Amino acid sequence: MAAAASSFRPQFKVALCQLSVTADKARNIARARAAIESAAADGAKLVLLPEIWNGPYSNESFPEYAEDIEAGGDAAPSFSMMSDVARSLQITLVGGSISERSGNSLYNTCCVFGSDGKLKGKHRKVHLFDIDIPGKITFQESKTLTAGQDLTVVDTDVGRIGIGICYDIRFQELAMLYAARGAHLLCYPGAFNMTTGPLHWELLQRARAADNQLFVATCAPARDTSSSYVAWGHSTLVGPFGEVIATTEHDESTIIAEIDYSLIEQRRQFLPLRHQRRGDLYQLVDVQGSGSK
Numbered sequence: 001m002a003a004a005a006s007s008f009r010p011q012f013k014v015a016l017c018q019l020s021v022t023a024d025k026a027r028n029i030a031r032a033r034a035a036i037e038s039a040a041a042d043g044a045k046l047v048l049l050p051e052i053w054n055g056p057y058s059n060e061s062f063p064e065y066a067e068d069i070e071a072g073g074d075a076a077p078s079f080s081m082m083s084d085v086a087r088s089l090q091i092t093l094v095g096g097s098i099s100e101r102s103g104n105s106l107y108n109t110c111c112v113f114g115s116d117g118k119l120k121g122k123h124r125k126v127h128l129f130d131i132d133i134p135g136k137i138t139f140q141e142s143k144t145l146t147a148g149q150d151l152t153v154v155d156t157d158v159g160r161i162g163i164g165i166c167y168d169i170r171f172q173e174l175a176m177l178y179a180a181r182g183a184h185l186l187c188y189p190g191a192f193n194m195t196t197g198p199l200h201w202e203l204l205q206r207a208r209a210a211d212n213q214l215f216v217a218t219c220a221p222a223r224d225t226s227s228s229y230v231a232w233g234h235s236t237l238v239g240p241f242g243e244v245i246a247t248t249e250h251d252e253s254t255i256i257a258e259i260d261y262s263l264i265e266q267r268r269q270f271l272p273l274r275h276q277r278r279g280d281l282y283q284l285v286d287v288q289g290s291g292s293k
């Protein structure tokens with residue numbers, strides 16, 4: 001494994017808070033806070049929230065619910081709550097995603113907070129969800145959102161974490177680069193739908209974990225059949241052998257599960273893929289360099 005984070009817990013409890021999301025932003029923030037507090041009371045040291053958890057997932061809503069993260073304070077109530085709760089509970093928080101306003105642009109952004117409440121990393125979704133499956137689902141995030149330009153690997157109290165958001169999980173190169181940069185865990189807040197969810201959601205998580213021999217955690221909103229975008233749910237934790245460690249259905253719930261990073265080395269010894277790659281036939285190129293945030 002590449003250089004590890006300076007010092008971190010190799011074994012800890014993670015919580016995946018699959019939240020119900022409504023049009024009431026203040027209610028969504030309060031509910032997320034309560035779920036985080038309850039997860040921490042149950043011993044979680046790392047908590048994940050879903051993709052777009054402070055308002056509806058739609059192009060109409062992204063501008064309305066967007067926050068100016070750099071301004072903070074009243075301009076960013078979801079952001080401020082996450083920072084505050086991470087600090088007061090001394091947990092690492094992968095804050096799902098919210099729409100972020102920066103200048104004239106909007107991003108789908110995941111903020112990662114350390115146990116001191118400070119922002120440790122910010123991932124702007126790099127692959128926008130633009131798909132058209134006639135008669136099933138059409139969505140064009142690029143109508144309102146701008147794609148991020150950076151890979152995001154964050155050193156935390158609970159190891160080195162690579163971040164992707166939803167559609168980002170489909171691009172295996174991103175996961176491979178994170179693994180090459182020494183990530184122990186990949187976190188993907190995501191909201192798959194009723195067409196692609198049943199076929200691809202678990203498959204992609206298990207593939208990313210098995211190919212890269214690391215942990216993968218996902219966190220989705222709960223399903224709301226009355227919303228314009230019906231989420232699949234099924235937040236999941238997968239281990240470095242591609243095994244599902246914990247999962248759930250589509251209702252609001254919090255999964256608490258144990259992560260043990262010693263399994264990564266064990267799996268890599270049993271199945272030494274890293275030493276069996278054919279660099280003479282193919283190579284992974286990290287165009288942004290190997291530094292991690």
Ligand SMILES: O=C(O)CCC(=O)C(=O)O
Nearest residue numbers: 129166167191192193196
């Ligand atoms: O890839 C998919 O099927 C769903 C992706 C998605 O919903 C998203 O990126 O928000």
